[in-house]
Amino acid sequence: MKYINNRLTIENVNFQKIANKFGTPIYCYSYFKLRENINKFRKNFKSFSPLICFAVKSNTNINLIREIKKFGLGADVVSMGELMLALKAKISPSKIVFSGVGKTSHELSFAIKKRILLINAESLSEIKEINRIAKLKKKKVRIGIRLNPNTDAKTIKQISTGKKGNKFGVNKNTFIKIVDYCKKSNNINLRCLSVHIGSQILDYKPYKKMLNAVSDILKKVDHEFEFIDLGGGMGITYSDKNKNLDYKKYNKAILNFLNKHQVKIIFEPGRSIIGNTGILISKIIYIKDSGKKKFIILDAAMNDLMRPALYGAIHKTLPVTKSSKVSKKIYEFVGPICESTDKFITLKGFQELNEKDLIAICDVGAYGMSLSSNYNLRPKPVELLIKGSKIKVIKKRQKYKEFI
Numbered sequence: 397m398k399y400i401n402n403r404l405t406i407e408n409v410n411f412q413k414i415a416n417k418f419g420t421p422i423y424c425y426s427y428f429k430l431r432e433n434i435n436k437f438r439k440n441f442k443s444f445s446p447l448i449c450f451a452v453k454s455n456t457n458i459n460l461i462r463e464i465k466k467f468g469l470g471a472d473v474v475s476m477g478e479l480m481l482a483l484k485a486k487i488s489p490s491k492i493v494f495s496g497v498g499k500t501s502h503e504l505s506f507a508i509k510k511r512i513l514l515i516n517a518e519s520l521s522e523i524k525e526i527n528r529i530a531k532l533k534k535k536k537v538r539i540g541i542r543l544n545p546n547t548d549a550k551t552i553k554q555i556s557t558g559k560k561g562n563k564f565g566v567n568k569n570t571f572i573k574i575v576d577y578c579k580k581s582n583n584i585n586l587r588c589l590s591v592h593i594g595s596q597i598l599d600y601k602p603y604k605k606m607l608n609a610v611s612d613i614l615k616k617v618d619h620e621f622e623f624i625d626l627g628g629g630m631g632i633t634y635s636d637k638n639k640n641l642d643y644k645k646y647n648k649a650i651l652n653f654l655n656k657h658q659v660k661i662i663f664e665p666g667r668s669i670i671g672n673t674g675i676l677i678s679k680i681i682y683i684k685d686s687g688k689k690k691f692i693i694l695d696a697a698m699n700d701l702m703r704p705a706l707y708g709a710i711h712k713t714l715p716v717t718k719s720s721k722v723s724k725k726i727y728e729f730v731g732p733i734c735e736s737t738d739k740f741i742t743l744k745g746f747q748e749l750n751e752k753d754l755i756a757i758c759d760v761g762a763y764g765m766s767l768s769s770n771y772n773l774r775p776k777p778v779e780l781l782i783k784g785s786k787i788k789v790i791k792k793r794q795k796y797k798e799f800i
């Protein structure tokens with residue numbers, strides 16, 4: 397994304413042109429950025445060729461999943477819906493892992509029927525249920541057990557998942573008991589230990605701690621694991637102040653681990669693959685002066701992009717047409733929804749804006765559209781994939797008749 401003659405462009409297309417044609421708000425994704433992210437991710441870990449399972453929850457657009465599939469990635473799914481979507485996108489079941497604390501019997505039966513690579517179970521009760529279904533179907537099911545390594549991911553509290561108090565995974569003692577249970581079962585084939593300590597992680601040290609915790613437990617249990625699934629969580633740079641995750645150091649920590657344990661590595665990245673490929677384009681409906689600050693009322697809202705309201709997340713916000721006039725007032729970018737948390741960002745020293753101007757909200761490819769809703773009965777935005785000069789509609793704007 398760059399400015400050409402003061403107009404913000406994505407690949408070879410300028411946003412003004414896209415907005416004129418499709419209306420606003422719009423989710424736009426860059427194909428070349430997606431390709432670059434996947435290649436970079438692979439390169440970072442090329443010495444041990446991991447299986448990369450894209451975390452479908454981060455973006456559930458089937459056309460994007462199809463593109464991701466073409467690069468050879470598998471899928472990490474957390475519900476029957478996501479599993480059906482991954483299969484519909486023709487991802488091979490042998491590259492699908494199923495995570496989540498509350499898989500229902502129906503979901504487990506479906507996953508068993510489809511013979512996916514792994515069901516990563518998160519409790520003894522879930523494993524007993526898998527065992528019961530597998531026995532009925534006379535099948536042996538490949539599973540993983542998710543360990544809660546009690547590691548602080550040093551990320552936003554709400555998206556931290558690997559500490560003692562979190563609902564995810566099982567602690568070391570339970571893990572050991574579950575391994576014993578699995579070994580006695582004829583219908584369970586325990587192949588994997590999985591972990592996922594959180595999302596938007598920018599420091600490699602928590603990952604190193606997590607690997608140490610995994611190594612400790614592998615030494616304690618008498619079982620050969622084929623796979624270690626390290627989850628996802630690699631953070632991206634949402635603001636210029638953000639530091640980057642040191643992939644070299646993370647890779648080195650994994651190589652040390654692999655010296656001690658002969659296993660195959662699985663990753664479940666979402667944000668690091670798709671996060672910075674997406675931009676939300678929105679038009680200013682009104683500008684309301686309230687003394688010290690001006691409310692910039694956009695036609696996008698928290699139903700289209702939930703992250704700021706849900707986590708206080710910051711997304712870089714840019715004008716689509718650049719000018720040199722700086723506003724003296726503070727700008728608060730808000731949506732039309734009847735909630736005070738329906739605001740995106742507050743900025744000082746932004747350029748002078750006018751009603752009908754376009755705004756670009758950056759890095760919304762992950763957990764943008766997938767967290768969107770019809771709150772206030774607002775239709776979901778159109779999604780476009782940009783490849784060079786080509787614009788492809790990958791999901792149409794929702795019509796009112798679809799939900800009224």
Ligand code: LLP
Nearest residue numbers: 451495592595596628629664665666667763
């Ligand atoms: N694997 C498991 C088991 C997960 O729970 C997640 C994300 C991932 C993989 C992918 O993590 P990633 O590489 O994308 O960080 N809505 C929040 C993020 C929630 C993440 C949930 N789990 C946000 O908008 O920041």
